[in-house]
Structures are given as structure tokens and as C-alpha cells.
């Protein structure tokens with residue numbers, strides 16, 4: 001089997017569609033050779049041509065494998081088959097490839113091993129098209145009654161033990177631990193729990209060792225990871241482990257030897273990388289672990305996403321709810337099906353899902369900008385300590401608007417530090433507004449108060465120049481934090497033999513830091529071009545570049561910030577309690 005062989009399955013028109021869709025996925029997701037590789041992988045179901053073909057290929061492939069790899073493969077296959085059986089029995093989910101009464105053959109099958117085409121790294125299990133699939137075809141339907149949610153967790157562990165206002169991540173983590181470590185073979189969800197990966201199969205950065213994290217030195221992912229680690233530990237202690245908490249209060253339900261911190265980290269590894277927020281529920285929204293649906297890998301180019309709907313047809317509503325997925329486009333037989341986990345940057349993916357993409361249109365790097373307004377006191381104190389601050393501009397002047405700027409920020413509930421996601425070609429308006437304000441001079445205000453200006457728009461050419469130059473400076477500052485250059489990283493990756501010797505985490509880290517540097521360099525180039533094309537680099541606007549106002553003062557960057565970091569914003573959006581400090 002090869003990609004070319006597949007063309008016998010499709011019409012010329014379909015072939016045209018196929019090649020255009022595979023070029024869309026040239027970022028290592030669904031490209032042609034991955035398609036061919038996926039073909040050589042495997043599924044766990046017994047009947048039908050598709051499975052027979054795959055089994056034949058499978059046995060060929062297994063010939064080259066060690067016996068431990070073979071037995072690992074076998075146990076994965078049997079876990080897949082058991083999951084499908086469980087879903088059919090318990091949820092009446094139709095997953096067969098044969099047509100039945102009123103049911104079309106199920107369009108997908110589980111592959112136990114998929115790989116990223118560009119990096120050749122494993123992406124674990126995935127779902128493949130069993131046959132050609134039309135756009136908008138229904139791909140799956142899983143009843144909510146089989147999902148793990150806050151409701152199922154409270155019901156399982158006791159509604160009196162876990163109060164109604166408890167955070168859904170925390171309570172679902174408890175149910176996951178309960179099913180895997182307390183109930184084990186007796187768990188109702190056993191077939192589902194058995195296909196959930198271990199921590200070392202996912203490797204989100206919050207589970208990395210400090211040695212591995214060192215490979216990310218300079219990257220904002222480290223701070224995000226450390227915050228997350230602290231957060232997980234304190235949530236664990238506050239809910240379960242501290243004196244008088246659940247392990248003490250209800251030792252039968254929360255036995256300490258099962259509700260360990262390791263189990264907690266396993267539960268969160270699975271929650272962060274697999275739980276889905278269903279928004280279209282009868283009663284608002286809910287976070288859910290959805291068996292089978294959570295076997296679908298991520299592509300930032302996919303237009304498909306999972307959501308809930310009420311069961312039954314338009315005439316007879318049955319009162320239940322189910323999770324559904326429609327095809328975002330046509331798929332050819334054997335192609336891997338992807339959904340979008342949302343517009344996530346590589347840093348987010350690495351932190352929560354344990355992988356990053358070589359091509360990601362949503363990629364960004366968090367950059368901190370902090371402009372210290374030069375009040376009289378500040379300038380004096382810095383000049384007094386000039387030895388410690390050699391980079392400080394000796395001609396620094398007091399900014400006559402400094403105090404007004406600080407008061408303005410204070411009234412708006414803002415601090416003088418912004419942490420913003422830097423994309424190669426766009427900047428958040430929040431950052432531009434902040435910088436426009438901080439760069440105001442008496443020539444801009446002409447005596448009017450600062451609050452009379454609209455900072456969502458350009459104030460003056462000189463102000464805009466100062467803004468863009470300070471973004472360049474902040475981005476350069478971020479680049480300087482890395483101990484190695486992009487070229488160093490590229491050389492490490494290029495030496496394939498050596499690169500292979502690094503662990504998965506280390507390889508991910510090197511690729512990631514290189515991609516961050518690439519993005520930051522592109523940002524600088526784009527900004528410099530913009531400054532030129534907008535005519536902002538002319539001499540009489542020089543106050544911008546040489547401005548005493550545009551520099552980040554030593555030690556000022558993180559001091560006294562009130563505002564949340566970009567990570568906290570993301571956790572907030574995910575529904576986690578976010579007060580990390």
C-alpha cells in the first residue's frame with residue numbers, strides 16, 4: 001500500500017480534492033506520507049475489509065519489532081477493542097463498519113500509533129477514516145451518560161462530600177483517581193480508563209524534570225510551567241492532603257495511598273490534554289472527558305470541533321444529551337481525522353498537551369513590556385545608584401507626565417507591566433494602548449489631560465514610532481534571554497544522530513526554543529519594515545528611538561505587577577482558579 005495505490009479508490013475529481021487537502025496539512029498533520037504510515041498502522045476491530053487489510057499490514061510490520069514492542073502493541077489493540085465493546089454495550093454507540101438497520105457503517109477506526117510527518121515523533125493513538133467521508137457527515141455520537149463530568153464525579157464520590165460549587169477540574173481529577181486507583185478492575189469506566197495514557201506518554205511540561213526544563217532556558221514556557229506546578233501542588237494539598245482535608249475527613253473514600261500526588265499529576269495530565277468544554281448544553285456548559293472522541297488528534301487547520309446536543313430527533317426529544325462531531329471537509333479512506341483543540345500557541349500545547357507543532361498559525365511567544373515612568377524620585381534614585389545600573393541613560397530626564405501616567409494606570413486597574421502574546425505579524429490592542437499612553441509627551445498632550453485621548457488609535461507619528469521601537473526593544477530583550485542562538489539550535493537538530501540521543505522532552509524543548517526565536521526574529525523584521533514603510537524612522541521623530549521613556553528599567557520588569565500573566569488569562573479561560581501568586 002502506498003498513497004498512489006489509494007487513487008484507485010477515488011475519482012479524478014476526488015483526487016484533486018485530496019491533493020489540495022493534503023497540502024493543507026503539510027505541517028505534519030495528514031500529509032501524504034503520514035497517510036501512508038497511518039495505513040501501515042493498525043486498528044483493533046475484527047470484521048470488515050478495512051480491518052483485514054490493516055491486520056495484514058500489521059503482522060508484516062510486527063515481524064520487525066522486538067517481542068516487548070509486539071506485546072505492547074497487542075495490549076493496545078485489545079484495549080481499543082474493549083473500549084469499542086463497552087461503548088456499544090453501555091451507550092448503544094454504533095461503531096461497526098457494516099451497515100445495519102437504519103445505520104450507516106461507522107466511518108472511523110482507531111489507529112494505535114500515529115506520527116507527525118515533519119518531526120517523525122509519535123502522536124499516540126488517533127482516528128482514521130475507514131472509508132471516504134463526505135463533508136458534514138456525522139462522525140460520532142457519544143452519550144453524555146458515558147462521559148466523566150463534574151456531575152458524574154459528585155454522584156460517584158458523594159454530593160455531600162464534594163459541594164456543588166467545587167471547581168470542575170478538581171472534582172473530575174478525584175473521579176479519575178477513584179476509577180483508576182481505587183476501583184481498578186471493578187470500575188464501570190475500566191475500558192475507558194485503560195486507554196488513557198500514562199504521564200510519560202503525554203509529557204506536558206509541568207511533568208518534566210528540572211533537567212529537561214533547563215533545555216527551555218530563556219523561554220517563557222518555564223515561568224508558565226513553574227506556576228502550573230505550584231498551582232497543582234497547592235490545589236492538591238488544599239483539597240486532599242493537608243491536615244483536616246478530604247484524605248483526613250473521609251479516609252474510606254479518599255485513601256491516602258491511592259490519592260497520591262503522582263496520581264493527581266496523572267489525572268491532570270489527562271484532564272488538560274483530553275477534557276473538552278461542551279458549550280451547547282441544555283444547562284450552560286460543562287467540562288467533559290468523552291471516551292472515543294478524545295482519541296482524535298489536533299490540527300490547527302481543522303475546522304471541526306466537538307459539542308453537545310439533545311438526543312432524539314426534531315419531533316421526539318428523549319431528554320438525554322450526547323457529544324457529536326461532524327466532518328469539517330471530505331476525508332479519503334485511511335486519512336487521519338483531526339479536530340481543532342482551539343487556537344493554541346506552541347507554548348500552550350507544550351504546557352498542556354506535551355507536543356508542539358512545526359507549523360502553527362496560532363503560534364505566539366509571551367513577551368513582557370514594562371515602561372517605568374520617570375518620576376522625579378525614580379530618576380534621582382537610579383542616578384544615585386548609577387554603578388548598579390550602567391545601562392541607564394545618563395541623560396535621563398524626568399518625564400513631566402510620569403505621575404499622571406501612573407495615576408491613570410492605577411485608575412484603570414492596570415499595572416505598568418504587560419505580558420502579551422507576540423505573533424509574528426500582529427500585536428494585541430491592549431499592548432498598543434498601554435505603550436501609546438506610556439510614550440505620551442507634552443508635545444502630544446498640548447496641555448490636555450491624558451484621559452482625554454483615545455489610545456486605541458494612533459496618537460501622533462512620533463508617539464507611534466516610540467511605541468513600535470519599544471516593542472522592538474522588548475522583543476529583542478526576550479531574544480537575549482536564551483543562552484543559545486537559533487543557529488545553535490538548528491545545528492543540534494540537523495545532527496540527526498546526536499539529536500536522536502536526546503529524550504523526547506529534550507527534543508521537544510530544542511525544537512520549541514528554536515521556533516520561538518524564529519518567531520521573535522520575524523517579529524523584529526516585520527516591525528522594522530513597518531517603521532520604515534510608515535515613514536516613522538525619519539530624523540525628526542528621533543525622540544522615539546532615543547527616548548528616555550522607551551526603555552525598560554533595570555529590575556522593573558516583574559516588580560509589583562498587579563496584572564495577570566498571559567498564562568493566568570489562559571487558565572482563567574479554561575475555568576481553573578487562577579490566583580497563582
Ligand SMILES: C[S@@+](CC[C@H](N)C(=O)[O-])C[C@H]1O[C@@H](n2cnc3c(N)ncnc32)[C@H](O)[C@@H]1O
Nearest residue numbers: 123124125202273274294295296297298353355
Ligand atoms: C485528546 S488526546 C488525542 C489522542 C491521543 N493521541 C491518544 O493516544 O490518546 C491529546 C494528546 O494526543 C497527542 N496529540 C494530539 N494531537 C497531536 C499532534 N498534532 N501532534 C502530536 N501529538 C498530538 C498529544 O499527546 C496530546 O496530549
